[in-house]
Amino acid sequence: MKAVGYRTSLPVEADDALLDLDIAAPAPGPRDLLVAVKAVSVNPVDTKVRKRSAPEPGAVKILGWDAVGTVEAIGAEVTLFKPGEAVFYAGSIVRQGTNAELHLVDERIVGHKPKTLSDAEGAALPLTAITAWELLFDRLGVSRGEGSVGSSLLIIGGAGGVGSILIQLARRLTGLAVIATASRPESRDWCLELGAHHVIDHTKPFVEQLRALGLGPVDYIASLTATDQHFPAIVEAIRPQGRFGLIDDPAAIDVRLLKQKAVSTHWESMFTRSLFETPDMIAQHHLLEEVAGLLDAGVLRTTLAQNLGPISAANLRKAHALIESGKARGKIVLEGF
Numbered sequence: 001m002k003a004v005g006y007r008t009s010l011p012v013e014a015d016d017a018l019l020d021l022d023i024a025a026p027a028p029g030p031r032d033l034l035v036a037v038k039a040v041s042v043n044p045v046d047t048k049v050r051k052r053s054a055p056e057p058g059a060v061k062i063l064g065w066d067a068v069g070t071v072e073a074i075g076a077e078v079t080l081f082k083p084g085e086a087v088f089y090a091g092s093i094v095r096q097g098t099n100a101e102l103h104l105v106d107e108r109i110v111g112h113k114p115k116t117l118s119d120a121e122g123a124a125l126p127l128t129a130i131t132a133w134e135l136l137f138d139r140l141g142v143s144r145g146e147g148s149v150g151s152s153l154l155i156i157g158g159a160g161g162v163g164s165i166l167i168q169l170a171r172r173l174t175g176l177a178v179i180a181t182a183s184r185p186e187s188r189d190w191c192l193e194l195g196a197h198h199v200i201d202h203t204k205p206f207v208e209q210l211r212a213l214g215l216g217p218v219d220y221i222a223s224l225t226a227t228d229q230h231f232p233a234i235v236e237a238i239r240p241q242g243r244f245g246l247i248d249d250p251a252a253i254d255v256r257l258l259k260q261k262a263v264s265t266h267w268e269s270m271f272t273r274s275l276f277e278t279p280d281m282i283a284q285h286h287l288l289e290e291v292a293g294l295l296d297a298g299v300l301r302t303t304l305a306q307n308l309g310p311i312s313a314a315n316l317r318k319a320h321a322l323i324e325s326g327k328a329r330g331k332i333v334l335e336g337f
Helices: 044-052 119-123 126-139 161-173 185-194 206-212 227-237 272-276 283-296 313-324
Strands: 002-006 019-022 032-042 066-074 086-090 102-106 110-112 152-156 177-181 198-200 218-223 238-246 264-267 304-307 331-335
Touching: 032 119, 032 313, 044 313, 066 102, 066 119, 066 126, 086 126, 086 283, 110 283, 119 304, 119 331, 126 161, 126 264, 126 283, 152 161, 152 227, 161 177, 161 185, 185 198, 198 206, 206 227, 218 227, 227 238, 272 283, 313 331
Parallel strands: 152 177, 152 218, 177 198, 218 238, 238 264, 304 331
Antiparallel strands: 002 019, 032 066, 032 102, 032 331, 066 086, 086 110
């Protein structure tokens, strides 16, 4: 089968950074789905793994986590899906990725694809939707509905993939006042279009901009990028007894600075449940099923911003380069082989 992968960790500019490959098709384990991949999206984790994780000598690493596809075959213990069903999901960090014609994924982290979305529109969503949902509801503990009215959420990096769906979840499913950060006019417009009540510039001091909007300290902060750079501003902007969540890999930050305000710190990684096969691993299946329903009902919308064409080494290198530039908006998708 066709796939795109790499044999050594290289800068994205190198011709061998990603390679078109022909590899053997995998066979499903007991709880696996064998999925014929139709579309994938590219996330910052793809670029991080490519740069930091070299395969064993002679082996190849297939990247890619987000996917939309059709179930081709199922393992002996599968109960949630049947062959022929359209699915969407973000796979496991410790298995081969979705940049391949056929892919194996545990059914417990898979959802039925939203019926109203195209393959490309659906592929833009799973990893970021899981991350944003878990960060907002599981880690920060925000109440859905009217229970959060009167509280505020600051999203640092609102125009990225996670920010693009987090803005929507917070605006549509909670009563929070949603403040996003963006530094470019097109990114600012994107955040407002997705539902942010306010947008501030993360290259300028936070507190002064919040005051200019008539806002005081914020109850929740979700830091999605450059947390180490923004940490002093985070400490200043958050309300005493607030909650701070992050998803990136910052250089050392001194969380002791949050002690005086009794601010709690929460890490989010959407791979945790599948990596450790936690008892609640199936929560991601239920989460994706609910997200699909919200998309089909028009409550949420896709965050697809660019479709770069077929799944190939050349097009994936373009996607990786765009993400590494720090100027990507929304999600980048590739479709078909």
